[in-house]
Amino acid sequence: MKIIQFKDEPLAHYSYAIISNEQMAIVDPSRNVKQYYELAEAENAKITTIFETHPHADFVSGHLQIHRETGATIYVSKLVEANYPHKAFDDGDVLKLGIITFKAINSPGHSPDSITIIAEDDAKNYAMFSGDTLFIGDVGRPDLREKSGNMKSKREELAKSMYHTIKNKFNHLPDNTIVYPAHGAGSLCGKNMSDDASSTLGKERNENWAFKSITEAEFVDHILKDQPFIPSYFGFNVDLNKAGADSFELSSSKPSFQFQVNGFNENDALVIDVRNHDDYKKNHLNKSINIKAETEDDKFETWLGSIVKPKESFYVVLNSIKDRDDILNRIAKIGYEKQLKGMMTLAHATFESSEDFNLEAFKNDLDAYTIIDIRNKSEVEEGKFFESAIPIPLNELRDSKDKIPTNKPIVVHCAGGYRSAAGSSIIENMLDDVNVYDLGDDVSEFKD
Template structure:
């Protein structure tokens, strides 16, 4: 069998195509199906199957679109309760495609309906596509289904299920089995994921903490500790994936476009995706700066953390040439229908950001209210300013009233990207005092 791994770097998402003869199967495809179609063309193969390991929380899958356009059958666990046409795929179920036999292993833990896809070919090569159950160096977090999906399992129950999964479910597979997960380092679906894109089951049995000999109580305590925050959009995406998303191309094509900003509704949120330096020189009043300049800017995650599902917003891009790329990135989390219009700043924007006097700040930091928007786990590792107020970025809009307004405000994160967004949120809501972005200057205080 031929296996191709596709990477979506900003979401740290891996998806897969498996080819045998003139047939192809996909595992956990991303929102845009075109890369899989191109790969099928290159191999003169027909896409006959799409395996969904579970209803994903952090991205929208194209499974339903691929079914409609390629005629593929969708396979997923009966426990998903999927609203789209599909064939249940649970333990005991198999699919033969050319020289490859696919079988399901029910592996609850990240979600109650998770499955691992086991593939074996005529040469006795074993591969598992482990979804969000088994990562390289870690396992999937068990705390995403308390408020989302048709099975709202509690985190403790799923943590115990994960213990049983890791302890028993992979035991029949040889050490040589290649492990292909749905995510790598940078994903919020786990906490200590390796930067490696694949591994073997033997290596994971030796090096992954979850395979260590330990009691269920010890395992549960470890997996529940210090998990990252849960963005607002996660439950929203689970529900979309459970019913199947709209066609990607036509959905993003429906978003209106405006040159300049004269026609916008002033009561609707504006999200400005330009570089922070350009934003500070001029932006629309009350705009929030969530940068989308390159793949290292995680606009998918931070837009979905700061803006609520179904909340309308305008989207500012730096140029008409950036319009499609930014829009497609937002479509990956299903937020394209919330965009009232895309705007380019052809006429220029008049609102500017306050500029911090670094020398004055260094001499008398006590003259400022310092807001640390890092996550709680980051702050626990060490504060840069002893008297800083910690409000994580994803909670800042909701907790903005907790900030005092008696001194100028300085916002910082760990490197500068998040502080640009946080500063714009604070400045949007607090006008009584200046609001400054410490930005990359935070490096001087570490």
């Protein structure tokens, strides 16, 4: 059984190709379908099969595009009620691909329509593609579909479903079954995932908290506690994936582009500046928000989809023309390319700048500042860096103007500096008569 794992680093998303007898199946594909085509060419394999374990919330799947361009059949649970061409794949359904037999297990918990794909070859090697049901060291969160996906499934009900899935659905599988999840550490689809890209079912049975001997009530209490925030784009992506996204190619998405602009006259427009924090602070368009996208370590997709609402139009300021295609692809991964009105680079003209921050003055008189802590609620509950700080999570900041006092200069902090750049730029946009500072990575000096 030949299995190739693909990783989308910013979203901590894993997808898979399984090859047998020059046929290829793909599990939970990302929107970048080119990588699967390149593999098929290299392996002289025909893409015949696409499995979707559930309608994903955190990224746009390329399943419909692959179907249209290769003729491959999409398999998904009938419970999804998918609006694209597909075949139902649920408990008891079997599919052969060369020497590999695929079986479906309905595994509700993360969503009511989740399935786990079991692969077995002639040598009795087993693999399970667990989607967002079983992660390495954790299980999928059950609270993402409560108000999304054109449906309401209460988190308590899904948490109970997850308990019964983990306790009952996989008992027939051997310990040496390889576990391949759809996400790893860094994804918002779970809370305590391992950095490991795969595991065995035996190891998870021994080490994963969800397999421990606990009651349903204890399981539900644990899984619902301290879950991360839900980005605003998650429900939008569930609906998009249930319908099937349009094919995306750079040539088919045509936001306007301006090179080395000297001015920008759309005063009410939302502008996202993806340059590094220092360049942004030195010179940026008025009312722009700084969400850095320099490397794959930057969680640009997540924060773009948390700060910008679905269907809200926006512009993007680039560092260089060289970044244009990459940023457009990253925007498309969460389905926001149709909201993008234009992209631009800045000329050497002088626009706006952020106030320089005097760290020593801040250290000497903390009470002279209003401190805004934009970390997530679960982070704040683990401990404050400043006792007087006002906690407002970054994803809620644009709607929180009335919660921010303006009688003192404002200092914004997060845990490491990435989010505080976005947060301070948002507050600068909202408040005109007060200085706003980004504590940045200097926050490390205030940690215990």
